[in-house]
Amino acid sequence: MADQAQPNIVARPVGRESVLTVIGAPAGARGPWSFVTGISNPGSDMVGPPPQYLSVAAWAA
Amino acid sequence: MVGVAYRGNIALEDITVDFEVEPVELPNAIGFGVRELVTLKGRITESERVRLERTSRFCPVGQALTKGSMQVEDEVRWASGEVAAIPAGLESLPRLDGALPAIPSGSVHGQYLLDTKEYDDAGKMEHEGEAKIAVSCENLTRTSRWTLLGGHSSDGWVPPPFPLAHGGWAASTASTLSRLLPQVDDPDGLSVELYMAAGGNRGESQSNAAEGIVAHRQVVRRITVPGSPSTTSIETVQAALQRDPISLAYLNGGVLLHDEVVVAS
Numbered sequence: 442m443a444d445q446a447q448p449n450i451v452a453r454p455v456g457r458e459s460v461l462t463v464i465g466a467p468a469g470a471r472g473p474w475s476f477v478t479g480i481s482n483p484g485s486d487m488v489g490p491p492p493q494y495l496s497v498a499a500w501a502a
Numbered sequence: 503m504v505g506v507a508y509r510g511n512i513a514l515e516d517i518t519v520d521f522e523v524e525p526v527e528l529p530n531a532i533g534f535g536v537r538e539l540v541t542l543k544g545r546i547t548e549s550e551r552v553r554l555e556r557t558s559r560f561c562p563v564g565q566a567l568t569k570g571s572m573q574v575e576d577e578v579r580w581a582s583g584e585v586a587a588i589p590a591g592l593e594s595l596p597r598l599d600g601a602l603p604a605i606p607s608g609s610v611h612g613q614y615l616l617d618t619k620e621y622d623d624a625g626k627m628e629h630e631g632e633a634k635i636a637v638s639c640e641n642l643t644r645t646s647r648w649t650l651l652g653g654h655s656s657d658g659w660v661p662p663p664f665p666l667a668h669g670g671w672a673a674s675t676a677s678t679l680s681r682l683l684p685q686v687d688d689p690d691g692l693s694v695e696l697y698m699a700a701g702g703n704r705g706e707s708q709s710n711a712a713e714g715i716v717a718h719r720q721v722v723r724r725i726t727v728p729g730s731p732s733t734t735s736i737e738t739v740q741a742a743l744q745r746d747p748i749s750l751a752y753l754n755g756g757v758l759l760h761d762e763v764v765v766a767s
Binding site for chain 2: 448449450451452453454457460462464465471472474476478479480481482483484485486487489490491492493494495496497498499500501502
Protein backbone atom coordinates (compact mmCIF):
# COMPACT_ATOMS: atom_id res chain seq x y z
CA MET A 442 0.00 0.00 0.00
CA ALA A 443 2.86 2.37 0.74
CA ASP A 444 3.85 1.85 -2.90
CA GLN A 445 0.89 3.99 -3.87
CA ALA A 446 2.01 7.20 -5.52
CA GLN A 447 0.08 9.29 -3.04
CA PRO A 448 -1.24 8.63 0.44
CA ASN A 449 -4.96 8.57 1.15
CA ILE A 450 -4.60 10.93 4.10
CA VAL A 451 -1.93 13.48 5.00
CA ALA A 452 -1.57 15.43 8.26
CA ARG A 453 0.96 18.16 8.92
CA PRO A 454 1.40 20.53 11.86
CA VAL A 455 0.77 24.19 11.09
CA GLY A 456 2.74 26.14 13.63
CA ARG A 457 2.67 24.59 17.07
CA GLU A 458 -1.04 24.88 17.85
CA SER A 459 -2.84 23.28 14.92
CA VAL A 460 -2.71 20.45 12.39
CA LEU A 461 -3.96 20.48 8.78
CA THR A 462 -5.32 17.14 7.57
CA VAL A 463 -6.33 16.30 4.01
CA ILE A 464 -8.53 13.25 3.45
CA GLY A 465 -8.84 11.88 -0.07
CA ALA A 466 -5.52 13.32 -1.16
CA PRO A 467 -4.75 11.21 -4.28
CA ALA A 468 -5.64 12.62 -7.65
CA GLY A 469 -8.85 11.11 -8.94
CA ALA A 470 -10.01 9.97 -5.52
CA ARG A 471 -13.10 11.38 -3.90
CA GLY A 472 -12.30 14.48 -1.96
CA PRO A 473 -10.17 16.20 -1.00
CA TRP A 474 -11.66 17.15 2.35
CA SER A 475 -9.49 19.38 4.51
CA PHE A 476 -9.75 19.82 8.27
CA VAL A 477 -7.96 22.01 10.77
CA THR A 478 -7.66 20.56 14.24
CA GLY A 479 -6.38 22.38 17.29
CA ILE A 480 -3.79 21.48 19.90
CA SER A 481 -4.77 22.78 23.31
CA ASN A 482 -2.19 25.17 24.70
CA PRO A 483 -1.92 27.83 27.40
CA GLY A 484 -1.48 30.73 24.98
CA SER A 485 -4.46 30.80 22.64
CA ASP A 486 -7.83 29.30 21.83
CA MET A 487 -7.76 26.27 19.55
CA VAL A 488 -8.81 27.15 16.00
CA GLY A 489 -10.38 23.74 15.44
CA PRO A 490 -11.54 20.80 17.51
CA PRO A 491 -8.87 18.55 18.99
CA PRO A 492 -7.99 15.60 16.69
CA GLN A 493 -9.69 13.11 18.97
CA TYR A 494 -12.98 14.93 18.43
CA LEU A 495 -12.61 14.42 14.69
CA SER A 496 -12.50 10.67 15.26
CA VAL A 497 -15.51 10.79 17.59
CA ALA A 498 -17.37 12.92 15.03
CA ALA A 499 -16.72 10.20 12.45
CA TRP A 500 -18.08 7.66 14.91
CA ALA A 501 -21.23 9.74 15.22
CA ALA A 502 -21.58 9.96 11.44
CA MET B 503 -27.15 1.87 11.14
CA VAL B 504 -29.44 3.38 8.51
CA GLY B 505 -28.17 0.88 5.94
CA VAL B 506 -28.62 -2.07 8.29
CA ALA B 507 -32.12 -0.92 9.16
CA TYR B 508 -32.99 -0.55 5.48
CA ARG B 509 -31.66 -3.98 4.53
CA GLY B 510 -33.35 -5.55 7.54
CA ASN B 511 -36.70 -3.86 6.92
CA ILE B 512 -36.51 -2.13 10.29
CA ALA B 513 -38.82 0.87 10.43
CA LEU B 514 -36.13 3.31 11.53
CA GLU B 515 -37.53 6.79 10.93
CA ASP B 516 -34.77 8.88 12.44
CA ILE B 517 -31.64 8.59 14.54
CA THR B 518 -29.45 10.80 16.69
CA VAL B 519 -26.25 10.02 18.55
CA ASP B 520 -24.68 11.85 21.44
CA PHE B 521 -21.17 11.41 22.78
CA GLU B 522 -19.97 12.97 25.99
CA VAL B 523 -16.19 13.29 25.87
CA GLU B 524 -14.27 13.45 29.11
CA PRO B 525 -10.57 13.50 29.99
CA VAL B 526 -9.33 10.38 31.75
CA GLU B 527 -6.13 10.92 33.67
CA LEU B 528 -5.54 7.41 35.02
CA PRO B 529 -2.05 5.96 34.54
CA ASN B 530 -1.73 4.20 31.20
CA ALA B 531 -5.14 5.52 30.10
CA ILE B 532 -5.41 6.92 26.62
CA GLY B 533 -6.30 10.37 27.88
CA PHE B 534 -10.00 10.47 27.17
CA GLY B 535 -13.15 8.40 27.16
CA VAL B 536 -16.63 8.71 25.69
CA ARG B 537 -20.18 7.91 26.79
CA GLU B 538 -22.45 7.15 23.86
CA LEU B 539 -26.22 7.43 23.62
CA VAL B 540 -27.96 6.43 20.38
CA THR B 541 -31.62 7.41 20.11
CA LEU B 542 -33.77 5.61 17.54
CA LYS B 543 -37.15 6.80 16.34
CA GLY B 544 -39.72 4.51 14.76
CA ARG B 545 -41.79 1.41 15.45
CA ILE B 546 -38.85 -0.74 16.50
CA THR B 547 -39.19 -4.03 18.34
CA GLU B 548 -36.81 -5.08 21.12
CA SER B 549 -35.09 -7.63 18.88
CA GLU B 550 -34.60 -4.94 16.22
CA ARG B 551 -33.22 -2.56 18.84
CA VAL B 552 -30.75 -5.24 19.95
CA ARG B 553 -29.67 -5.76 16.32
CA LEU B 554 -29.11 -2.03 15.88
CA GLU B 555 -27.28 -1.87 19.21
CA ARG B 556 -24.89 -4.55 17.97
CA THR B 557 -24.54 -2.64 14.72
CA SER B 558 -23.61 0.47 16.67
CA ARG B 559 -20.92 -1.41 18.59
CA PHE B 560 -19.45 -3.05 15.51
CA CYS B 561 -19.57 -0.23 12.96
CA PRO B 562 -16.19 0.18 11.21
CA VAL B 563 -15.23 3.30 13.17
CA GLY B 564 -16.32 1.74 16.47
CA GLN B 565 -14.35 -1.40 15.63
CA ALA B 566 -11.23 0.66 14.99
CA LEU B 567 -11.54 2.64 18.21
CA THR B 568 -12.69 -0.13 20.55
CA LYS B 569 -11.97 -3.58 19.12
CA GLY B 570 -8.48 -3.45 17.67
CA SER B 571 -9.58 -3.99 14.07
CA MET B 572 -6.78 -1.94 12.51
CA GLN B 573 -3.54 -3.68 11.58
CA VAL B 574 -1.00 -0.90 11.40
CA GLU B 575 2.43 -0.98 9.76
CA ASP B 576 4.56 1.99 10.76
CA GLU B 577 7.39 3.40 8.68
CA VAL B 578 9.70 6.30 9.44
CA ARG B 579 11.27 8.51 6.81
CA TRP B 580 13.89 10.99 7.95
CA ALA B 581 14.59 14.29 6.21
CA SER B 582 18.11 12.95 5.64
CA GLY B 583 16.67 10.28 3.33
CA GLU B 584 16.78 7.10 5.42
CA VAL B 585 13.66 4.94 5.63
CA ALA B 586 12.92 2.21 8.18
CA ALA B 587 9.97 0.13 9.25
CA ILE B 588 9.20 0.23 12.94
CA PRO B 589 9.33 -3.36 14.16
CA ALA B 590 6.72 -4.48 16.64
CA GLY B 591 7.84 -4.85 20.20
CA LEU B 592 10.92 -2.64 20.29
CA GLU B 593 12.37 -2.82 23.77
CA SER B 594 14.15 -0.26 25.90
CA LEU B 595 12.27 2.68 24.51
CA PRO B 596 13.49 6.05 25.77
CA ARG B 597 11.45 8.04 28.24
CA LEU B 598 10.24 11.25 26.60
CA ASP B 599 10.02 14.41 28.64
CA GLY B 600 7.39 16.30 26.67
CA ALA B 601 3.82 16.59 27.90
CA LEU B 602 0.83 15.87 25.73
CA PRO B 603 -1.90 18.48 25.55
CA ALA B 604 -4.91 17.70 27.72
CA ILE B 605 -8.02 16.56 25.88
CA PRO B 606 -10.80 18.93 26.95
CA SER B 607 -14.29 17.95 28.03
CA GLY B 608 -17.00 18.35 25.46
CA SER B 609 -19.71 16.71 23.42
CA VAL B 610 -20.40 15.45 19.92
CA HIS B 611 -23.96 15.36 18.62
CA GLY B 612 -24.86 13.64 15.38
CA GLN B 613 -28.12 14.37 13.59
CA TYR B 614 -29.07 12.25 10.61
CA LEU B 615 -30.18 14.33 7.62
CA LEU B 616 -33.22 12.39 6.47
CA ASP B 617 -33.61 13.94 3.04
CA THR B 618 -30.04 13.11 1.96
CA LYS B 619 -30.87 9.43 1.37
CA GLU B 620 -30.45 8.53 -2.30
CA TYR B 621 -32.45 5.94 -4.22
CA ASP B 622 -32.06 4.47 -7.70
CA ASP B 623 -34.79 4.49 -10.34
CA ALA B 624 -36.22 1.27 -8.94
CA GLY B 625 -36.57 2.80 -5.50
CA LYS B 626 -33.66 0.90 -3.93
CA MET B 627 -31.47 2.83 -1.51
CA GLU B 628 -28.07 3.56 -3.06
CA HIS B 629 -26.54 5.84 -0.46
CA GLU B 630 -27.49 6.14 3.19
CA GLY B 631 -27.03 9.89 3.22
CA GLU B 632 -25.31 12.31 5.51
CA ALA B 633 -25.17 13.40 9.11
CA LYS B 634 -24.55 16.83 10.59
CA ILE B 635 -22.14 16.64 13.49
CA ALA B 636 -22.00 19.38 16.12
CA VAL B 637 -18.79 19.39 18.15
CA SER B 638 -18.50 21.43 21.33
CA CYS B 639 -15.56 21.51 23.75
CA GLU B 640 -13.87 23.64 26.33
CA ASN B 641 -11.36 26.07 24.91
CA LEU B 642 -8.93 28.45 26.57
CA THR B 643 -11.27 31.44 26.92
CA ARG B 644 -14.69 30.03 26.00
CA THR B 645 -16.63 27.00 24.92
CA SER B 646 -16.09 26.53 21.20
CA ARG B 647 -18.29 24.85 18.61
CA TRP B 648 -17.73 23.45 15.17
CA THR B 649 -20.02 21.74 12.66
CA LEU B 650 -18.95 18.89 10.41
CA LEU B 651 -20.68 16.77 7.80
CA GLY B 652 -20.02 13.09 7.18
CA GLY B 653 -21.72 10.15 5.55
CA HIS B 654 -22.37 8.48 2.22
CA SER B 655 -23.49 10.38 -0.86
CA SER B 656 -23.00 9.80 -4.56
CA ASP B 657 -21.26 13.03 -5.33
CA GLY B 658 -18.82 12.73 -2.47
CA TRP B 659 -19.77 16.03 -0.96
CA VAL B 660 -18.84 14.85 2.48
CA PRO B 661 -16.19 12.42 3.72
CA PRO B 662 -17.37 8.92 4.61
CA PRO B 663 -17.08 8.12 8.32
CA PHE B 664 -14.19 5.66 8.10
CA PRO B 665 -11.75 7.98 6.27
CA LEU B 666 -12.88 10.82 8.52
CA ALA B 667 -11.96 8.74 11.58
CA HIS B 668 -8.53 8.04 10.14
CA GLY B 669 -8.14 11.75 9.47
CA GLY B 670 -8.56 12.23 13.21
CA TRP B 671 -5.99 9.51 13.84
CA ALA B 672 -3.47 11.11 11.46
CA ALA B 673 -4.02 14.51 13.07
CA SER B 674 -3.69 13.01 16.54
CA THR B 675 -0.43 11.35 15.53
CA ALA B 676 0.95 14.59 14.08
CA SER B 677 -0.10 16.51 17.19
CA THR B 678 1.52 13.97 19.51
CA LEU B 679 4.79 13.79 17.58
CA SER B 680 5.02 17.56 17.36
CA ARG B 681 4.96 17.70 21.16
CA LEU B 682 7.12 14.72 22.03
CA LEU B 683 9.90 14.44 19.48
CA PRO B 684 12.86 16.34 20.89
CA GLN B 685 14.26 17.49 17.55
CA VAL B 686 11.06 18.91 16.09
CA ASP B 687 11.84 22.58 16.45
CA ASP B 688 10.34 23.14 13.04
CA PRO B 689 7.02 21.27 13.01
CA ASP B 690 6.69 22.00 9.29
CA GLY B 691 9.22 19.23 8.72
CA LEU B 692 6.88 16.66 10.23
CA SER B 693 4.13 14.81 8.39
CA VAL B 694 1.94 11.75 8.81
CA GLU B 695 0.68 9.87 5.76
CA LEU B 696 -1.79 7.00 5.70
CA TYR B 697 -1.92 4.46 2.88
CA MET B 698 -4.94 2.21 2.69
CA ALA B 699 -6.46 -0.12 0.15
CA ALA B 700 -9.33 1.26 -1.91
CA GLY B 701 -12.63 1.69 -0.14
CA GLY B 702 -14.18 -1.48 1.18
CA ASN B 703 -17.56 -2.96 0.40
CA ARG B 704 -20.08 -0.90 2.35
CA GLY B 705 -22.71 -3.63 2.27
CA GLU B 706 -20.23 -6.13 3.69
CA SER B 707 -19.19 -3.66 6.41
CA GLN B 708 -22.82 -3.19 7.39
CA SER B 709 -23.42 -6.92 7.38
CA ASN B 710 -20.39 -7.45 9.62
CA ALA B 711 -21.63 -4.75 11.99
CA ALA B 712 -25.10 -6.27 12.17
CA GLU B 713 -23.64 -9.71 12.93
CA GLY B 714 -21.02 -8.46 15.38
CA ILE B 715 -18.06 -9.53 13.25
CA VAL B 716 -14.73 -7.74 13.61
CA ALA B 717 -13.22 -7.14 10.16
CA HIS B 718 -9.49 -6.45 10.24
CA ARG B 719 -8.12 -3.79 7.92
CA GLN B 720 -4.57 -2.94 7.01
CA VAL B 721 -3.04 0.50 6.90
CA VAL B 722 0.49 1.80 6.44
CA ARG B 723 1.38 4.89 8.46
CA ARG B 724 4.42 6.71 7.11
CA ILE B 725 5.91 9.32 9.41
CA THR B 726 8.34 11.86 8.07
CA VAL B 727 10.51 13.52 10.69
CA PRO B 728 13.22 16.17 10.51
CA GLY B 729 16.84 15.23 11.01
CA SER B 730 18.40 11.81 10.76
CA PRO B 731 18.31 8.53 12.67
CA SER B 732 21.15 9.81 14.83
CA THR B 733 19.21 12.89 15.93
CA THR B 734 15.74 11.30 16.13
CA SER B 735 16.09 7.59 16.70
CA ILE B 736 13.48 5.06 15.61
CA GLU B 737 13.06 4.14 19.28
CA THR B 738 12.21 7.75 20.08
CA VAL B 739 9.58 7.85 17.35
CA GLN B 740 8.02 4.64 18.60
CA ALA B 741 8.05 5.84 22.18
CA ALA B 742 6.13 8.91 21.03
CA LEU B 743 3.65 6.83 19.03
CA GLN B 744 2.96 4.71 22.10
CA ARG B 745 1.64 7.78 23.88
CA ASP B 746 -0.67 8.94 21.11
CA PRO B 747 -4.31 8.73 22.30
CA ILE B 748 -5.94 7.49 19.09
CA SER B 749 -3.07 5.12 18.33
CA LEU B 750 -3.52 3.63 21.80
CA ALA B 751 -7.26 3.31 21.24
CA TYR B 752 -6.61 1.52 17.94
CA LEU B 753 -4.25 -0.82 19.76
CA ASN B 754 -6.03 -1.45 23.04
CA GLY B 755 -9.53 0.00 22.87
CA GLY B 756 -10.56 1.54 26.16
CA VAL B 757 -12.17 4.67 24.78
CA LEU B 758 -15.80 3.61 25.31
CA LEU B 759 -16.83 4.18 28.92
CA HIS B 760 -20.55 3.51 28.44
CA ASP B 761 -22.98 3.01 25.58
CA GLU B 762 -26.71 2.76 25.28
CA VAL B 763 -29.17 2.45 22.41
CA VAL B 764 -32.73 3.51 23.21
CA VAL B 765 -35.96 3.86 21.28
CA ALA B 766 -37.61 7.23 21.75
CA SER B 767 -41.18 6.87 22.97
